[in-house]
Amino acid sequence: SQKIEQNSEALNIQEGKTATLTCNYTNYSPAYLQWYRQDPGRGPVFLLLIRENEKEKRKERLKVTFDTTLKQSLFHITASQPADSATYLCALPPPGGSYIPTFGRGTSLIVHP
């Protein structure tokens, strides 16, 4: 079955540095991959979608890469700020059937001033 892996340990970085989060997946070749941000006690918010034929996608300070050979996506936040502190979730469409994405467990990012 499909498996989505995100680092369960929190990532601590200093303000101004680039944060890099990893999403690995197995047993599947998804047509796209998504990244969401979740603040404590709130619903996830969609950030970016990258398709299987795209290597890289950017939105302001965010950059996502998608390596279908490695079965991995990297999520970068450049010039990070304390306000970027949150949990970041990757999501993939399940193989067959429903198009509704399933989510990784997320990685907590803490940006220190």
Added chain:
Amino acid sequence: EAQVTQNPRYLITVTGKKLTVTCSQNMNHEYMSWYRQDPGLGLRQIYYSMNVEVTDKGDVPEGYKVSRKEKRNFPLILESPSPNQTSLYFCASSERDSPVQIVQFFGPGTRLTVL
């Protein structure tokens, strides 16, 4: 304002007392789904609906029921809640901008405690 709403936001109940968590969206989305989120387990899909009167089980459907009588509403029903259903619940709706690309819009969450 485009949004997904859930009610109640917080609920404390006792084992066996039937409850319903409502979910409504005003974006005319076809797809709706329910998730539960538990520490260390992430978001797990309970049920989803791809259209009115069309529902299907997600990864953890046991102990839950849903219905989709109208496009905008997707209530989650716990017929006989148990303490292991204590969790944070999210409703989501999805727009489908192509056959394969689904972006989820989430509600604010319902924190349920079953004693």
